[in-house]
Amino acid sequence: xxxxxxxxxxxxxxxxPATALAIWGDSASALDTSLKVPGDNxxxxxxxxxxxxxxxxxKVDLAPNPPKPGESLLITASGDVKRTIxxxxxxxxxxKYGLIQLLSTTADLCEQLGNVDLSCPLExxxxxxxxxxxxxxxxxxxxxxxxxxxxSADDEPITCLKASVNFPRPSLSSFQEAEEL
Numbered sequence: 690x691x692x693x694x695x696x697x698x699x700x701x702x703x704x705x706p707a708t709a710l711a712i713w714g715d716s717a718s719a720l721d722t723s724l725k726v727p728g729d730n731x732x733x734x735x736x737x738x739x740x741x742x743x744x745x746x747x748k749v750d751l752a753p754n755p756p757k758p759g760e761s762l763l764i765t766a767s768g769d770v771k772r773t774i775x776x777x778x779x780x781x782x783x784x785k786y787g788l789i790q791l792l793s794t795t796a797d798l799c800e801q802l803g804n805v806d807l808s809c810p811l812e813x814x815x816x817x818x819x820x821x822x823x824x825x826x827x828x829x830x831x832x833x834x835x836x837x838x839x840x841s842a843d844d845e846p847i848t849c850l851k852a853s854v855n856f857p858r859p860s861l862s863s864f865q866e867a868e869e870l
């Protein structure tokens with residue numbers, strides 16, 4: 690859960706959800722282009738009108754995209770904080786594996802900012818965050834859906850992001866290659 694939360698909160702905090710749970714995959718072609726977060730990623734905004742969001746996400750890049758189990762995922766996110774974000778801000782996070790809800794929680798945004806070397810208050814201005822995350826090698830195959838809805842202490846929308854990822858089953862050749870090593 691810590692890994693998943695780190696990536697999701699990064700995305701939610703800045704332009705991100707980089708990560709949401711390291712479960713982005715090769716679903717970028719299915720994205721609605723009017724909702725797509727700019728950059729090399731499979732992330733979408735929750736709705737087309739996000740002008741009122743307290744963080745305007747400019748770009749999120751994932752390397753590699755799609756992420757691969759057992760490898761490091763480099764997340765680079767940039768955006769503009771329109772107004773200072775104080776303690777009390779929170780993230781509503783939902784993660785589903787297919788139709789099964791794995792996680793539904795509300796977390797303190799300011800506590801999670803520590804995972805990306807930031808803290809509250811998050812002052813207004815331009816912000817760029819880079820974070821490397823080691824993905825576990827055993828990610829169960831299937832489709833993951835992540836929703837990160839982020840609010841200020843006054844319940845104003847900071848940002849809302851979603852991602853849908855499909856981790857395919859390992860091919861037989863993957864197992865044969867592993868045996869050769």
